[in-house]
Amino acid sequence: MAISKSRWSALTVLLLSIASLVQIGCGGSNESTSSEYFSEPKNSEMKDAGNERDFAAEAMSSGIMSPQRVDEAEVVYEGMPENAQRTRSLSTVFRTGSVQSGKTTRTTYELMPGEELWVIARGIETPSRPAEDRPGCGALMAKLPDVEKVVPVPLKHTSVVGSIDGYVATVDVTQQFQNPYSSKIEAVYVFPLPENAAVNEFIMTVGDRKIRGIIREREQAEKIYNEARSQGHVASLLTEERPNIFTQKVANIEPGKQIDINIRYFNTLRYDDGSYEFVFPMVVGPRYNPPATMDGVGAVARGANGASGQSTEVQYLTPGERSGHDVSLSLNIKAGVDIEDVRCVNHTVDVKINSETERQIVLSAGDSIPNKDFVLQYKVAGDKIKTAMMTHKDDHGQYFTMMVYPPAELKQVERSPMEMVFVLDCSGSMNGRPLEQARAAVTHVLRTLTPRDTFQIINFNSSSSQLGPAPIIASPENIRRGLAYLASLNSNGGTEMIRGLQAALDFPHDEGRYRLVSFMTDGYIGNDPDILNAVAQKVGDSRIFSFGVGQSPNRYLLDRMALLGRGAVAYLSLNDDPVQIMNRFNERISHPAMTDLNIDWGTMNVTDVYPQILPDLIVGRPVVVTGRFTGEPSTVSIGGRTGMQPISYSVAVDSRDTNKDHKGIGAVWARLKIADLMAQASRTPNQANELQQTILQTALDYSLMSAFTAFVAVDSMTKTEGQFGTTVAVPVPVPQGVRYDTSVEN
Amino acid sequence: MNAFDPQPAAMCHRCRIPMCWVLLIALDFCLMAFALAQESETPVLSSPVQVTEVRIPGPQNEAGDAARFEAIDVFVDSGNHHLAAWQLELASATKDVEIVGIEGGEHPAFKEPPHYDPRAMNNNRVILGAFNTGSDDELPRGRSRVARVHVRIAGSGDRLWHIELTTSASSGGTKIPAEISIAKAQG
Numbered sequence: 001m002a003i004s005k006s007r008w009s010a011l012t013v014l015l016l017s018i019a020s021l022v023q024i025g026c027g028g029s030n031e032s033t034s035s036e037y038f039s040e041p042k043n044s045e046m047k048d049a050g051n052e053r054d055f056a057a058e059a060m061s062s063g064i065m066s067p068q069r070v071d072e073a074e075v076v077y078e079g080m081p082e083n084a085q086r087t088r089s090l091s092t093v094f095r096t097g098s099v100q101s102g103k104t105t106r107t108t109y110e111l112m113p114g115e116e117l118w119v120i121a122r123g124i125e126t127p128s129r130p131a132e133d134r135p136g137c138g139a140l141m142a143k144l145p146d147v148e149k150v151v152p153v154p155l156k157h158t159s160v161v162g163s164i165d166g167y168v169a170t171v172d173v174t175q176q177f178q179n180p181y182s183s184k185i186e187a188v189y190v191f192p193l194p195e196n197a198a199v200n201e202f203i204m205t206v207g208d209r210k211i212r213g214i215i216r217e218r219e220q221a222e223k224i225y226n227e228a229r230s231q232g233h234v235a236s237l238l239t240e241e242r243p244n245i246f247t248q249k250v251a252n253i254e255p256g257k258q259i260d261i262n263i264r265y266f267n268t269l270r271y272d273d274g275s276y277e278f279v280f281p282m283v284v285g286p287r288y289n290p291p292a293t294m295d296g297v298g299a300v301a302r303g304a305n306g307a308s309g310q311s312t313e314v315q316y317l318t319p320g321e322r323s324g325h326d327v328s329l330s331l332n333i334k335a336g337v338d339i340e341d342v343r344c345v346n347h348t349v350d351v352k353i354n355s356e357t358e359r360q361i362v363l364s365a366g367d368s369i370p371n372k373d374f375v376l377q378y379k380v381a382g383d384k385i386k387t388a389m390m391t392h393k394d395d396h397g398q399y400f401t402m403m404v405y406p407p408a409e410l411k412q413v414e415r416s417p418m419e420m421v422f423v424l425d426c427s428g429s430m431n432g433r434p435l436e437q438a439r440a441a442v443t444h445v446l447r448t449l450t451p452r453d454t455f456q457i458i459n460f461n462s463s464s465s466q467l468g469p470a471p472i473i474a475s476p477e478n479i480r481r482g483l484a485y486l487a488s489l490n491s492n493g494g495t496e497m498i499r500g501l502q503a504a505l506d507f508p509h510d511e512g513r514y515r516l517v518s519f520m521t522d523g524y525i526g527n528d529p530d531i532l533n534a535v536a537q538k539v540g541d542s543r544i545f546s547f548g549v550g551q552s553p554n555r556y557l558l559d560r561m562a563l564l565g566r567g568a569v570a571y572l573s574l575n576d577d578p579v580q581i582m583n584r585f586n587e588r589i590s591h592p593a594m595t596d597l598n599i600d601w602g603t604m605n606v607t608d609v610y611p612q613i614l615p616d617l618i619v620g621r622p623v624v625v626t627g628r629f630t631g632e633p634s635t636v637s638i639g640g641r642t643g644m645q646p647i648s649y650s651v652a653v654d655s656r657d658t659n660k661d662h663k664g665i666g667a668v669w670a671r672l673k674i675a676d677l678m679a680q681a682s683r684t685p686n687q688a689n690e691l692q693q694t695i696l697q698t699a700l701d702y703s704l705m706s707a708f709t710a711f712v713a714v715d716s717m718t719k720t721e722g723q724f725g726t727t728v729a730v731p732v733p734v735p736q737g738v739r740y741d742t743s744v745e746n
Numbered sequence: 747m748n749a750f751d752p753q754p755a756a757m758c759h760r761c762r763i764p765m766c767w768v769l770l771i772a773l774d775f776c777l778m779a780f781a782l783a784q785e786s787e788t789p790v791l792s793s794p795v796q797v798t799e800v801r802i803p804g805p806q807n808e809a810g811d812a813a814r815f816e817a818i819d820v821f822v823d824s825g826n827h828h829l830a831a832w833q834l835e836l837a838s839a840t841k842d843v844e845i846v847g848i849e850g851g852e853h854p855a856f857k858e859p860p861h862y863d864p865r866a867m868n869n870n871r872v873i874l875g876a877f878n879t880g881s882d883d884e885l886p887r888g889r890s891r892v893a894r895v896h897v898r899i900a901g902s903g904d905r906l907w908h909i910e911l912t913t914s915a916s917s918g919g920t921k922i923p924a925e926i927s928i929a930k931a932q933g
Contacts, residue, residue, distance in 0.1 A: 203859060204847070211896065212859035214867070224898055226847050233815055242800040396865075703864035714846040716815035716896040717933050 006553045039643030077645075088696035138401060142739050151302070152180040153323040154187035154253065155730040158281055158370065164337050166390050166664045167269045167276055167403060167624075171197075175261045176177050179253040184725030186229065188252045188734075190314045192281035194267050195244040195556035198664065198671035200703045201264035203252075205238045206718055213238070213713035215703045217696060221710035224247065224331060229724045236261055238711040239311040242384045242528060243675065244556040245284055245297060246705070247671065252720045266664030267671075271403060272570075273584055273620040275343075275377040276335070282327060282370035284314050286429060286743040288495035296526025300745045302731040307440040308745055310526060315731040316744045326368035331361040331376065338381040338676050344572050345375035345549055346736075371733040372551035375573065389633055392665035396701075399665045400619070401626040404638060406617040407649045410591050413642055417452040418589070419471050419513040420445070421542075423504045424486075425494035425521035425549075428463040430743030433574050434550045440578040441547065445518070448586055449474035454513060457485055460500030461493035470507065492742060495525050498534055505538040515542040518587060519561060520572075531557065533682055535564045539627035543567040543593075543616075545585065552735035553610035560679075566593070566616045574737045584620065590620045592642045600637040604629045610672035626669045636734075670702035678707065689692040772869035799839075801925035802930050805902050813900045815846065817931035818907065820874075820893040824914060827922040829855075830883035831877035832892055834926060836908055839906035845872050847896035853886040860893050875913070882900045882917055 004654020156178045162171040177187045193199065202213035213236065216224065221237060228235035229251035236259070237249045250259050250741050269276045286299030289310055296309020302315045318324060333339065338356045348364035361376060387403040422442045426435065442457070450457055454471035455478075458464060472478045504517045525531060536542065546558040549572050552726045562569035568588060593616035599609075609627035617623060617640065639648035674695050681691040692708060699706035734740050802818065814929045822832055846865070867873075874893055878885060895919040899905060907928060914924035 209849060210857075210859050211849045212862070214845055214847065214862075215864060227813055227898065228815055228846070231815065313910065395863075522845075700867075701865050712846060714815055714896050714898070716817045716847070717894075717931060 005097045005303040018237070022426065023127070023170045034511045055070055065640050067129065072434065121475065121617065151317060151321050151323050153325055153730050153732065154179060154185055154728050155189055155325045156258070157325065158327045160327065162278065162280070162331050162333040162336070163329070163605060164269065164278060165334050165662055167271065168401070168664050168668065169267050169269060169278060169392060170664055171265050171267070171280070173263045175248060176258060177250045177253060177261065178258045178735070179255050181257050184255065184720060184722065185253050186249060186724050186727045187253060187730060188727060189248045189730040190241070190284055190312060191246055191248065192244050192284050193246055193265060194281065195559055196267045196497070196671065196675070197265040198267060198667035199263055199265040199705035200667045202238055202713065203262040204713040204715070205260035205262065206715050207509050208485070208716070211713045211715055213711035215700060215709050215711055218708050218710045219384070221712040223249065224714065226714050232722065232724070233719045234259060234715040234718045234720070236713050237531055238705065239709070240705050240707055241297065242556060244554070246311065248311065254720055257653070266667050268401060268624050268668055271622050275379045277332065278376045280329065280374040281552060281555065282373060283552050283732050283735050285522060285524045285550070285554060285738060286316060286565055287524050287526040288427060288429070290494070290496060290498070291458070298526065298745070299743060304745070305729065313550065313729070315729045316740065317731045317733050319740050325370065325730070327363070327370045328368060329363035329374055333361065333378060333381055335378065337477050339378050340381055341379040343377045345575055346372045347374055350352060369733065370734045375571070390662050390665060391633070392662055394663070394666055396666060397628050399626070399669045400629055401668060402636070402664050403622045403624050403625060404617065405622040406619055407647065409647065410594060410617070410619050410642065413592055415514065415592055416643070417513045417589050419515040420449060420455040421471065421504050421515065421517045422454055422455070422457045423500045423517060424457070424459045424489065424496060425487050425497070425500070426459045426491040427524070428492050429495065429522055429524045429738050429740045430549065431742045433492040434522055437572050437574060437578055438547070438549050439486050439489065441520065441572055441582050442486055443483060444579050444582045446479050449479065451475050454510065455482060456499055456554050457482055458503045459489050460496060460503070462496055464496070464499035464503045477575045497521070497525050497531050501531065501534050503543060505540070509541055514683065516543050516567070517565065518545065519543050519546045520549055522550045523548060525554070528554070528557045529682055532560050535561050536683055536728065539565050545570070547572050550735060551737050563611070563615060568618050587620065588619050593618045594640040594642055596645060597638065597640045599625070600639070601629070602636055603634045606632045608667065608673065610676050612676055626672050629671065667702055667704060670698055670704055674696055674704065676704050762799070772906070776860060797908060798926060800907045800909065801874070801904050801926050802907060803904050804899065807902065813898055814890065815896065815898050817849070817900035818895045818897060819891050819929050820895065820909070820932045821889050821923060821926050821927045821929070822892050822911065822914060823889040823927070824887060824922055824924040826887060827881040827916055827924070828887055828923070829890070829924065830885050830917040831915040835871070835873050835910045835912060836895060837908045841868040841870055841903060841909060842900040844898045845869065845895055846898050848872070848874065848896040849896065851892040852888060853881055853890045855885050856890070856892045882919070886918060893908065
């Protein structure tokens, strides 16, 4: 009886899976948790001043407690003769504030013999603002022109080199970490990537040596990193906090040394009304987390480690501060069809025309501050647009990705009356120009409504309010009312998006009208999963069109909201003309969508298609479908309905398109599968464990970042002296147009 | 012969040995043959390609009980041939080893960290491969380090490694003879 090699492998995998499950069950990490520090103290500890000091020092050194002003609590015993049987009177004196200006409160308690009084006081937190020379002295600082203050940070430069083939991008991101201080550091950088980025390569460069990172189950990778860090090895760890937010940690960077991290990802581009759009986000916007949220994304001032209490935290530079961190970006486009026009929404770029179908784009050196998304749109020749398919074959099988365009007939059909609900984010982060843009956009759409339609305006921040109890007819008078209401809106406070969502979706649907909900928001919330779950539960027959406002909106949230709401997403930068953007929106909603899509793949035997629930086809916006196949592509038939009328059309898949091979398609497919399974897991908690295992195995098989995997790299040949040093977060600027004082916790 | 005398055992007619002994000996031979067949079917090393086992020494003292990080250098000796492509499998015989990084070789042609097959990657097993499309004068000959594998090892003591060179080819794509070896990387 011989056991084949593959059976042994399968057996090994099975055993390892069991081992990892056991590790999960046992809590694989050896890290201390906060509960260890805040467990109920024993009586003896409470009475022992020495122990209390140790406890506090331990908590402070762990980073759980920020250094804070010490308050005083005195206990004064009054009238306490020895052997007294009567009630003892205690006065506690609480002194807060500084010694000079301290406010004193005296409280008296009556105690019976044998009773104890525990005084538990919380100090006033004063998050430390590090001196410029932290964590050691002797920071390498440079004064740049036109800035008030330059802050040394452990991230020197980010280089982005992308190439686009058809509509699939391959992007190499290199982060150059350095230590500008005089003692060893661990650098921590929370940064964004596109929400559909299939990150599948990670290389750490130490000197002239390159070490490829290994994809591991997240807990295992974190354990390896923490061990390597504590042993003094140079090591790095990349984790995913949200599909578009990642944390990079680099341990044991010695003074003056540089360590580079290279990340490679693939993603498909968005196509919108004749233009492809390449987006590279440069900064995570300051997120609001509803009370009791612990796994959100905190936004705090530079140096205020842990002040938000969230599992992920971004530190922001104060106005007038500037870090030396800058960004360079270059992009090669091979469109495959003639390129008619190139437009960069937020940045200045140099465009070199290599041929009719190829362009080289370079970000201008004077526009290198990473405080806004890089958005490049290139218009391709309209008459050559067709349903295009790209394929790839590797050891795992054959993959395809196909962009399905809506049929031309869709433009001939008029829409039905609408119930238009506008939902405006009026929170602190929208203060100023973002709200102005949103207001201008809604104003324009309001003026295009007809008396056949109804409308409602809802705004939310820490609470929500609305124009009236129900949608009103879009008569000229009511539109004037609506415009006046819009003009009265101000922005401040938190982003309780759930309230806006409830107000928009929790009222009876007018059966005679097509309900369309337009969200105008920057999406700066830390509880994205809660909001997306609520959208999935409440959307019903409504369609959601989300508008991302500002220079660096939360594209993951906005894209997913539109996908779940079977609508579309659009972005309204501060540099965009709101009228132009909303005219495009009006054009889309002026015709019915093609719903209940189904695809007959003809001679192809297709499996594992993502997204599994196909979205509606809307005028001007194609749908990207990715799957696995065998056989030869030829003609594909697409069927569906417009209103009650069935509609179908066939597309001959051009052999020249199918011959295009892109090695990233397998990774793109796996990433879409993971996104789909994550959404399923979120909707069906009873299947979450099973789905999590499938997600984990898919991510490991395709070497992909996910919520459950992480890249780790350890240089075992480099061992630095001593402990791992000080952990330094890379502070980032707030996105352009966002006010620091209304959006960052101070 | 009384009632308590044992019955005479059946005897082999040729060698006069009791028949049950013959059966037992035959059974032993079967078991030995089965065991040998199992051993020859080593799980990780079933390829006809040359397989090598190497013992890498580790600390024997108590201080070595904690996890340690070290690196394994992988060498390919292609003799007089220029090496343009290679693929190998490296596996630890024990499961307390985790691969935590893969570095390139010493020759410029293989300086970039080689790729690994994620599906074949276990904690203690990896399939690595690299190629270079340069001309012969840009490719290594003789013995050259092609990769360095960084590992985390839990506990003290030596570790046994299995290595197998599955592909070695010239710039023309022809298979060339080559030998593989590993050694603990020296800082």
